[in-house]
Amino acid sequence: DGGITQSPKYLFRKEGQNVTLSCEQNLNHDAMYWYRQDPGQGLRLIYYSQIVNDFQKGDIAEGYSVSREKKESFPLTVTSAQKNPTAFYLCASSIDRSSGNTIYFGEGSWLTVV
């Protein structure tokens, strides 16, 4: 099946700990994105990548880091600098950044600070 796979579905982080959320896609899409979803606030863009070995900060990049070493993979690290990381994280991809392309989403990962 083609799609976007996020893992793990649930992750718990202790104070001061870095954690990494995995995102893999087999759609052969060039562009990949990470969004954070909080209740009542919609989706906010953390990072995006248009091509391998290149990525750009979104609106709320502080406390997060990413890498794009392979076309199909775009992992997100939530660092200890992110003071309020409890949220639902969504990975997405689109064919490229041409206008009008649909963005498709993975099933999401819950991160909770304990």
Add this chain to the structure above:
Amino acid sequence: AQSVAQPEDQVNVAEGNPLTVKCTYSVSGNPYLFWYVQYPNRGLQFLLKYITGDNLVKGSYGFEAEFNKSQTSFHLKKPSALVSDSALYFCAGLVSGTYKYIFGTGTRLKVLA
């Protein structure tokens, strides 16, 4: 500033009745507009999009949306609601020539049996 607004946090409708979920946009240039649905604990599923052409766009699961340039709106509609349509709906806009998808805050649709 570019923005997408969903003025209703929640919409309640009786099963079998028509439903409308509202969206207005402020996106420069020719707007590209999308609707997504999210079920609890799941990712967003694409329903439909408007790029150009016919103002009435048909999508998945019997949903359609009407693009109205003069009112800068892109309301989602369905002629006959199902209980299974109950979910969180997001409207999104894409600034022409960029990567930047702008999402509304979501509208929770509740279809009552």
